[in-house]
Amino acid sequence: TTLLRARGLVRSYGLTPALRGVTIDLGEGEILAVTGPSGCGKSTLLHCLAGILRPDAGEVEYREHRIDTWSEAARSRLRRTEFGVLFQFGQIVPELTAAENVALPLLLAGTGRREARTAALSWLDRLGVADLADSRPGQMSGGQQQRCALARALITEPRVLFADEPTGALDSLTGEQVLGQLVRVAREQRTSVVLVTHEPRVAAYADRELALRDGQLDPTGLGLAESLPG
Numbered sequence: 591t592t593l594l595r596a597r598g599l600v601r602s603y604g605l606t607p608a609l610r611g612v613t614i615d616l617g618e619g620e621i622l623a624v625t626g627p628s629g630c631g632k633s634t635l636l637h638c639l640a641g642i643l644r645p646d647a648g649e650v651e652y653r654e655h656r657i658d659t660w661s662e663a664a665r666s667r668l669r670r671t672e673f674g675v676l677f678q679f680g681q682i683v684p685e686l687t688a689a690e691n692v693a694l695p696l697l698l699a700g701t702g703r704r705e706a707r708t709a710a711l712s713w714l715d716r717l718g719v720a721d722l723a724d725s726r727p728g729q730m731s732g733g734q735q736q737r738c739a740l741a742r743a744l745i746t747e748p749r750v751l752f753a754d755e756p757t758g759a760l761d762s763l764t765g766e767q768v769l770g771q772l773v774r775v776a777r778e779q780r781t782s783v784v785l786v787t788h789e790p791r792v793a794a795y796a797d798r799e800l801a802l803r804d805g806q807l808d809p810t811g812l813g814l815a816e817s818l819p820g
């Protein structure tokens with residue numbers, strides 16, 4: 591079944607067109623890669639799908655509710671409860687420990703401290719970084735920080751995870767390890783994933799790939815993954 595659906599999305603920044611009519615569906619539990627060169631509109635598409643940005647035209651439906659017309663407050667609430675986001679840079683708070691960072695979304699949602707910490711420790715353990723619970727980001731590697739950011743994105747058990755170049759700041763081995771964990775956990779939780787990337791190796795982890803070119807779906811349908819040898 592379709593969880594998230596966008597029809598004819600158009601979005602410009604001033605005179606710069608970023609999306610020129612994009613239509614996509616995301617199935618329940620599906621891992622969808624959105625690929626294409628820098629500047630083709632991937633981030634803009636992700637932001638429109640996640641309700642961060644409003645399209646100029648077109649519509650976004652989540653579980654058959656049209657969400658692009660919702661108020662900022664309503665979209666923000668939807669993001670906190672149903673969606674998780676992971677960006678290129680860990681966006682984790684340097685003053686807080688790993689466990690505190692991961693617990694943050696639950697604390698903001700009103701969960702008690704003890705319960706939030708227990709959940710955070712369990713997520714850190716699931717991502718193989720339990721030993722870092724009381725470390726601060728400054729003491730962690732990029733890959734370790736990104737695992738914390740992933741744990742924080744997933745602790746609310748979102749139905750959709752939006753990941754924008756999640757491995758872009760990591761070396762390729764570390765990036766593949768983090769991605770492997772992202773995909774494993776998404777499958778276990780049946781979390782749908784929109785994975786924005788310009789890297790063929792990253793796209794190969796997805797169930798399906800949509801290639802964007804100049805703000806439109808590439809009509810050849812030939813994405814990056816297909817151009818990989820083997």
Ligand code: ADP
Nearest residue numbers: 603606607608627628629630631632633634635
């Ligand atoms: P990608 O994620 O594929 O690199 P983006 O969605 O970031 O593509 O950008 C699509 C186009 O929109 C590019 O031409 C980019 O320069 C432009 N753009 C993106 N964000 C902004 C912004 N905040 N202001 C002006 N132009 C922007």
Ligand code: ADP
Nearest residue numbers: 603606628629630632633634678754755758786
């Ligand atoms: P990506 O890594 O997804 O391609 P960028 O590094 O191009 O994203 O953009 C990072 C931030 O800068 C985003 O918030 C994007 O909206 C904004 N941005 C991108 N292009 C422009 C632009 N031409 N003018 C202003 N802001 C931009």
